[in-house]
Amino acid sequence: MTTHIEKDPHSGTETTGHVWDGLRELNTPLPKWWLYTWLACIVWAFGLMLLYPSLPYFTGYWHGLLGYSTRTEVMQDVAKIAGQRALVMDKVAAASFEQIRATPALLAEAQTAGRTSFANNCQPCHGAGGGGRPGYPALAAGAWLWGGRLEDIQQTLQHGIRSGAEGARDSQMPRFGVDGVLKPEEIVQVASFVMTLYGTPRREASAETVAAGAALFADNCAACHGEKGQGNREFGAPALASRTHLYGDSFEIVQGQITNPHMGVMPAWGGKLDPATIKSLAIYVHDLGGGE
Ligand code: HEC
Ligand code: HEC
Structure with a gap:
């Protein structure tokens, strides 16, 4: 390689003086606008790295000067929705069943709350959609043991059946065989x-x-x-x-x-679920198809 700066006879552009195998390299630098845009992008990128979470450390990461985090943003959204929901559920708690039925917004909220709570708390025993299985009554069937009006269902949920809780529904079928009442x-x-x-x-x-x-x-x-x-x-x-x-x-x-009668036990939910959720559940169960 030899270094010899001269003008290219064809284009009139200066060469860099680099020659490989007889090929000379023309000196055509980047356009200024391109170069400055590129440099500006680098500065911009460093700026963002400083302001926002970016570089990983061995333990943790650079949190950024702005302290921004998508997690806080989501938590704020969640808190906002929970606040709105709490307001509606307070209204559900305060309203009578007739008032809830007559107010579409309340009814919709109660139905959603009831469906969610049923899936979480009741489905394991009563089956999806309250279909029931041996020993766990089908809630959609309309063949009520204790009663299928909204108030009956609410009472069953609040206190349970043979749950030992105060106000629980209770009865004992005699143990005709075990206690020798019948041969x-x-x-x-x-x-x-x-x-x-x-x-x-x-x-x-x-x-x-x-x-x-x-x-x-x-x-x-x-x-x-x-x-x-x-x-x-x-x-x-x-x-x-x-x-x-x-x-x-x-x-x-x-x-x-x-x-030897089974004597099925249904837990009391009064201590575990708030009154609005129990009301919502009563509406959900009532609407499964067997409500009276
Ligand atoms: C641990 C199992 C279990 C869970 C959980 C459970 N139940 Fe029950 N439930 C029963 C049993 C057993 C009976 C029937 C008791 C009897 O023999 O009288 C019953 C009865 C009922 C009845 C009375 C039905 C009638 O015919 O009068 C309703 C209503 C009811 N459950 C709703 C619910 C709801 C709503 C939930 C969720 C909050 C729930 N249950 C959770 C076991 C359970
Ligand atoms: C003190 C009230 C009482 C008496 C008396 C009683 N039962 Fe019951 N029986 C019940 C109750 C409550 C249940 C459901 C509770 C459970 O076992 O979970 C039941 C359930 C049953 C069932 C189950 C029904 C089903 O759908 O699977 C049969 C069958 C039954 N009883 C037959 C009898 C017969 C027969 C007698 C008389 C020899 C009798 N019972 C006397 C209260 C009684």
Whole structure:
């Protein structure tokens, strides 16, 4: 390589004097406007790095002179929404069910709160959409144990069922087998009769067995379950003359229940959820399809 500055005869531009294999390099510097824009960008970038969170350290990072953080911004937004929501939920707490129903904005908020709270607290036992499963009543079915008006549901939620909480709904079906109130063959008889109530008679049961069961039913069960097995909400006693079953419709399940009743327990929510949420849940459950 030789260094020899001269003018290029074709373009008239000065060369840099660099020559490789006989090729000479022309000296065409960057346009000034380009160069200054580029330098300005570098200054701008350093400025942003100083002002905003940028460089990582070994532990942590440079927070920037402005102290800006997307997290604080989100937290502020969340706090704002929570504040607005709290205002609406206060109104839900203060309003009667009729007032909530009559105010679309309140109703919409209550329905949303109810749906969310149901998914979080109730779904594990009652199933999605309150579909229910053995031992956990289907809330959408309209076959209420304790009552399906908004106020009934609110009371059930507030205090629970056999929860031990004050004001809880409570009743005990006698343990006819375990406590020897009925003999095993009598339990077979009355269970056979119960199965006729919901229209699935037991094949092995003779007419005498069913008749004996009917008499036992009138003496031992009708007080709670009703003369015709229609149920009684005062005791949360399910309708037996119904195709909706709390525990099941097989002979073994009915026999088991009479021998040693399950006595389902539903927790009290009064201590865990605020009044507005409980009201919202009552509205949500009521709207599942079985509300009265
Ligand atoms: C740990 C399981 C469990 C959880 C959680 C639970 N429940 Fe229950 N719930 C039950 C059981 C069991 C019964 C039936 C008790 C009985 O035999 O009377 C019941 C009964 C009810 C009833 C009465 C139905 C009727 O026919 O009268 C309502 C209403 C109800 N639950 C709503 C809810 C709501 C709303 C939630 C959520 C806040 C919830 N439950 C959470 C177990 C649960
Ligand atoms: C003191 C009231 C009471 C008496 C008396 C009573 N029961 Fe019950 N029974 C209940 C209650 C409450 C339940 C539901 C509670 C639970 O076990 O979770 C129930 C549930 C049942 C069920 C389950 C229903 C289902 O849908 O799965 C059957 C079956 C039943 N009883 C049969 C009887 C028979 C038969 C007798 C008489 C021999 C009887 N009961 C007497 C209160 C009573």
